[in-house]
Amino acid sequence: MKILTADQLSEADKITIQKQGITSEELMERAATLVFEEIHKRLEGAPIPIKIFCGIGNNGGDGLVVARHLIQHKYDVQVFIVNYSDKRSDDFLANYEKLKKITRNWPISIKGEDDFPEIGTGDFVIDAIFGIGLNRPIESWMGKLVKTINKSGAFVLAVDMPSGLFSDRVPEKDAAVINASYTLSFQTPKLVFYLPQTMDYAGEVEILDIGLDRQCISESKSGIFLIEDEEARMFYKERKKNSHKGDYGNVLISGGSYGKIGSVLLSATAALRTGTGLCTLYVPKCGYQIIQSGLPEAMVLTDENEEIITNFPEGFGADVNCFGMGVGKAKQTVEAMEKFLRSVEKPVVIDADGLNILSKNNELLKLIPENSVLTPHPGELKRLIGEWKDDFEKLEKTKEFSKEYKVTLLIKGAHTFIISDDEIYINSTGNPGMATAGSGDVLSGVITSLIGQKYNPVTAAVLGVYAHGLSGDIAASKLGMESVLAGDIAKNMGKAFKLISEDFSGYEAESQ
Numbered sequence: 001m002k003i004l005t006a007d008q009l010s011e012a013d014k015i016t017i018q019k020q021g022i023t024s025e026e027l028m029e030r031a032a033t034l035v036f037e038e039i040h041k042r043l044e045g046a047p048i049p050i051k052i053f054c055g056i057g058n059n060g061g062d063g064l065v066v067a068r069h070l071i072q073h074k075y076d077v078q079v080f081i082v083n084y085s086d087k088r089s090d091d092f093l094a095n096y097e098k099l100k101k102i103t104r105n106w107p108i109s110i111k112g113e114d115d116f117p118e119i120g121t122g123d124f125v126i127d128a129i130f131g132i133g134l135n136r137p138i139e140s141w142m143g144k145l146v147k148t149i150n151k152s153g154a155f156v157l158a159v160d161m162p163s164g165l166f167s168d169r170v171p172e173k174d175a176a177v178i179n180a181s182y183t184l185s186f187q188t189p190k191l192v193f194y195l196p197q198t199m200d201y202a203g204e205v206e207i208l209d210i211g212l213d214r215q216c217i218s219e220s221k222s223g224i225f226l227i228e229d230e231e232a233r234m235f236y237k238e239r240k241k242n243s244h245k246g247d248y249g250n251v252l253i254s255g256g257s258y259g260k261i262g263s264v265l266l267s268a269t270a271a272l273r274t275g276t277g278l279c280t281l282y283v284p285k286c287g288y289q290i291i292q293s294g295l296p297e298a299m300v301l302t303d304e305n306e307e308i309i310t311n312f313p314e315g316f317g318a319d320v321n322c323f324g325m326g327v328g329k330a331k332q333t334v335e336a337m338e339k340f341l342r343s344v345e346k347p348v349v350i351d352a353d354g355l356n357i358l359s360k361n362n363e364l365l366k367l368i369p370e371n372s373v374l375t376p377h378p379g380e381l382k383r384l385i386g387e388w389k390d391d392f393e394k395l396e397k398t399k400e401f402s403k404e405y406k407v408t409l410l411i412k413g414a415h416t417f418i419i420s421d422d423e424i425y426i427n428s429t430g431n432p433g434m435a436t437a438g439s440g441d442v443l444s445g446v447i448t449s450l451i452g453q454k455y456n457p458v459t460a461a462v463l464g465v466y467a468h469g470l471s472g473d474i475a476a477s478k479l480g481m482e483s484v485l486a487g488d489i490a491k492n493m494g495k496a497f498k499l500i501s502e503d504f505s506g507y508e509a510e511s512q
């Protein structure tokens, strides 16, 4: 799903009104009715005290529409108008009049701290103060109101955006921003819902299709995409009946050192579980027994050194190479990496210590084959591209690096970002149970495997990250998050691909 900016959404708003021949008030009614329906579906008429805080723009207008429907469905509702100016929007005013006609319990105006209501843990708060129209930080008594809501312990549902959160920048330290439990957002996701510095404000996110003009959305220029089941299914290539192992890639994974042979083992297991035809590992001598007995399906080549990699098997001729997990940073290993980079021409996958070697030996960067995939976590990324001021700068610097060296980079996290040139793909699968040793080794194996199966490297990275997260979700649903091991992520990969290729609804039904 495409991610649009606030300006693009406002534009889509206007075009929709023109093309569909509706008024903006009708569009507001449509959008906010969907919000009401979501709430009604969950509360099922429960007599919970609902406090709706409305601004005086269109986000506030949405709040008034939601209030009207809730009141008409006999919910216990109190509306508060956060009355910070006289400039009320037309659609706000129209809905204010409509609300007054259906209830005697008129909205209460808040003009300062003295007007703040008591908010308790048992309340259901709807935040309709500001949406995508926010153009400066929330200040004065309004800021205090936001902080009071946050401290109340109430369940907070944000309409479109948590108030105080900008769609295109990180809030200042101590800024007043609603900490929503849940955000119902209109039409397209917003980038800030997925960045580590801002994602917590939004809580759980659901996107409501409010029927904005499809053509306008598809023509809006955006290089940012949220990857969900639909996109993953689009990328997936089915295995052909008339095929043999040679069609699924000859993979060479080089890595490991004494005490870290498990990393390569995990990566190779994941590659094979992702469908690799032939998998060979290049490891120090100490890894031989471990791999032969731990993964009989893999072949093993050993370095002459017992404990570290000091060389690279030139002329092996793999379809795709992966380098780096568990290799350490010894001088001879740096030389081995240089030999590796000089002897391969096709795109490679570089992970873990391979990345740390690159950041300490910048002269090696220019040897990376074009279209390679680098899979850093934030610490490794920082060593590679330097410090960043905030998540937006991190994205910009990563794009610059991607363009300079013509590589795809991952930024691993709760939502892994895949960055290639000017494009950003955001993954939607995965869970905190996957924050466990070896999880990254598994991911490199998956991506390497897909490149070997002739996916282009960007697609391999995007689909690989998605499948890895989905497999982690399957593992967590069986084992509980705490018990997920990296090996479980590799083990469930087949099931993840089965879901991607066939039927997601089955998984959803199964996991409920």
Ligand SMILES: NC(=O)C1=CN([C@@H]2O[C@H](COP(=O)(O)OP(=O)(O)OC[C@H]3O[C@@H](n4cnc5c(N)ncnc54)[C@H](O)[C@@H]3O)[C@@H](O)[C@H]2O)[C@H](O)CC1
Pocket (backbone or CB within 6 Å): 009, 010, 012, 013, 027, 028, 031, 032, 055, 056, 057, 058, 059, 060, 061, 062, 084, 089, 129, 130, 131, 132, 133, 134, 135, 136, 137, 138, 139, 159, 160, 161, 186, 212
């Ligand atoms: N996107 C859509 O298709 C639809 C959006 N809807 C809803 O409309 C809001 C956006 O409404 P808008 O009136 O443009 O902005 P806000 O309500 O977010 O803000 C109102 C107004 O307040 C001023 N302002 C901004 N920041 C501050 C501040 N810190 N302090 C004081 N005042 C501030 C500024 O002038 C704003 O214009 C969108 O989020 C949806 O909820 C439609 O209902 C349906 C279609």
Ligand SMILES: [K+]
Pocket (backbone or CB within 6 Å): 059, 127, 128, 129, 130, 131, 158, 159, 160, 161, 162, 163
């Ligand atoms: K809001």
